[in-house]
Amino acid sequence: MKKIKAGVIGGGNIAEFHLNDMVKNENIIPYALCDVNQESLDKTGDRYNIPKENRYTDYKELLARSDIDMVSICTPNVTHFSIAMDTVKSGKAYVLEKPVAMTLAEAKELYLATKNTGLTNAVGFSYRYLPAVQKAKEIISSGALGKIHHVYAQYIEGKDDNENIPLLWRYQKELAGSGSLGDLGSHMLDMMRYLVGDFNEVIGTSGIIIPKRQKLDGSGLGDVTTEDYFHAMATMENDISATMCFTKFAWGRKNSQRLEIYGSRGGLIYTLENGLRGSDHLKVCLGNELALTGDWVDMNLKGFDGVYNTKSQMDCFAEKMLGIKNTIPADIEDGYYVQGIIEAMMNSTQSRTWHKVSDYIIK
Ligand SMILES: NC(=O)c1ccc[n+]([C@@H]2O[C@H](COP(=O)([O-])OP(=O)(O)OC[C@H]3O[C@@H](n4cnc5c(N)ncnc54)[C@H](O)[C@@H]3O)[C@@H](O)[C@H]2O)c1
Structure with missing residues (x-):
């Protein structure tokens, strides 16, 4: 080949x-x-x-x-x-x-x-390619959670709570577009769309915690113009109500993701503790018996062969290019949709009102 x-x-x-x-x-x-x-x-x-x-x-x-x-x-x-x-x-x-x-x-x-x-x-x-996310997709698509009511998403890390980090491109709006929303949030917005569906309306609030950092050329302090944190709420299709937290000021946390999804027949919690493949985890609470006792079951993320599936984005990409299989979950269409949600969320922080995502994106 x-x-x-x-x-x-x-x-x-x-x-x-x-x-x-x-x-x-x-x-x-x-x-x-x-x-x-x-x-x-x-x-x-x-x-x-x-x-x-x-x-x-x-x-x-x-x-x-x-x-x-x-x-x-x-x-x-x-x-x-x-x-x-x-x-x-x-x-x-x-x-x-x-x-x-x-x-x-x-x-x-x-x-x-x-x-x-x-x-x-x-x-x-x-992160879509992680076995825990793929398994969550399978469970939700099977209808096992019933009608989804809520999604609670967070992507947090603590590494920017350090005044010694200089004014890199990611702290400048004209080079990055946005801060924690585009950097961390874009992953979770994509994952939420992938798992439960599209966004209807959004509203957010954001802030800058360290407002000045040393310029790279050593000429003194420059303004940080991208947000250090972004917190948001959303309504999604099928009457789902969601909340989101994206921050780089969560002391001690390192590339930590958490997604809780609750429906009329079950709940599901996905976590990723240090951003690495293999640190993803999924647990579920399905059926009345477990709900009444509040018991959660860890999902096995290994395949039938007992091996943790480490297929990467690049593996899926090569398979698609070579015509072997089309298993790329995220492409430029998804990138465009997520950009629309980002823009609606950012505008909502200015107007301090809810923004309809459909006003931004052409279907
Ligand atoms: N998918 C993920 O989980 C993930 C994680 C980190 C970063 N990113 C994304 O990756 C991108 C890069 O981030 P990074 O952390 O690697 O940044 P970085 O600053 O570490 O690296 C960027 C590199 O691009 C080079 N560069 C700048 N302009 C260029 C140009 N016009 N032509 C060629 N090279 C150029 C720089 O010299 C630098 O070496 C960003 O868009 C970021 O959001 C994605």
Whole structure:
């Protein structure tokens, strides 16, 4: 079988995850790399044995290579739209990190452009692929929880409660678009849509806890303009009422997710404690007997073969590209929808009123 030659654009933190998953997949060759920062380019390029002649500081040169089949776009949010649009024009398949764009208008344009080409694509809502989330999907789809009443979602971590962290791109609205909402919240909004359905109306409140950080060029303090926390409520389809907490100021917590879903016949709790595959957990309370005693049952997340399924986003992407199987749960359409919810939530903090998501998104 022909192997997929992959280029990675942006060689920082998340690129390591993409490259690791590429290395583990027998059908993908991590083949080319681009980073505007020569030091990152050299460091990441050397670690993943990317040939020197396939390393670039200008992504357009990488996209011009006809021997590259797909790219992973792992750059800061402000660059997602232009790089992804150029990727679509180049006819290459892509995996794009979240949030997919800075604005809903950009997300919509990218979604429509991609749809017209039929290119294989995925958005980095990587937690969908966890066995606990897949199992939750199976249980909810079977109707075992009955009619869903409530979803309580949180994605919290404590790492930003540190004044020594400088004014990185993620603290600047013009480079990141939003803070904890786009960074952490986008994952949970996607997961909620995936598991129980679409959002109707939203309202949120947000705030900045450390308002100034040291500028990277050493010229003093600069303003933090992205929110450190975002708390929200939503009504979802089928009369579901939901609450959400996304913060980077939860002392001692490290990439912690929690989703509680309650229906007329059962409850389900998904947790992820340190962001790593294998730390996902799912427990359920189904049926009158357990409900009366308040007992919860841990779900077995191993397959029939007794093995924890570690299939990654990249594995699913390769299967789709090669026509083996289509099991990519999250693509640019999902990225676009989530961007609409983000925009509605952000506007609601200004107007301090509920916003209808359908006013933002074209179906
Ligand atoms: N899916 C997830 O769980 C997850 C986790 C972390 C980050 N992310 C997303 O990944 C993206 C990158 O985040 P990160 O933490 O890796 O950031 P980072 O700052 O660690 O890395 C970004 C890299 O991109 C490079 N870069 C910037 N502009 C570029 C350009 N025009 N062309 C080529 N390279 C360029 C930078 O030099 C840097 O090395 C963000 O959109 C973020 O939201 C997703």
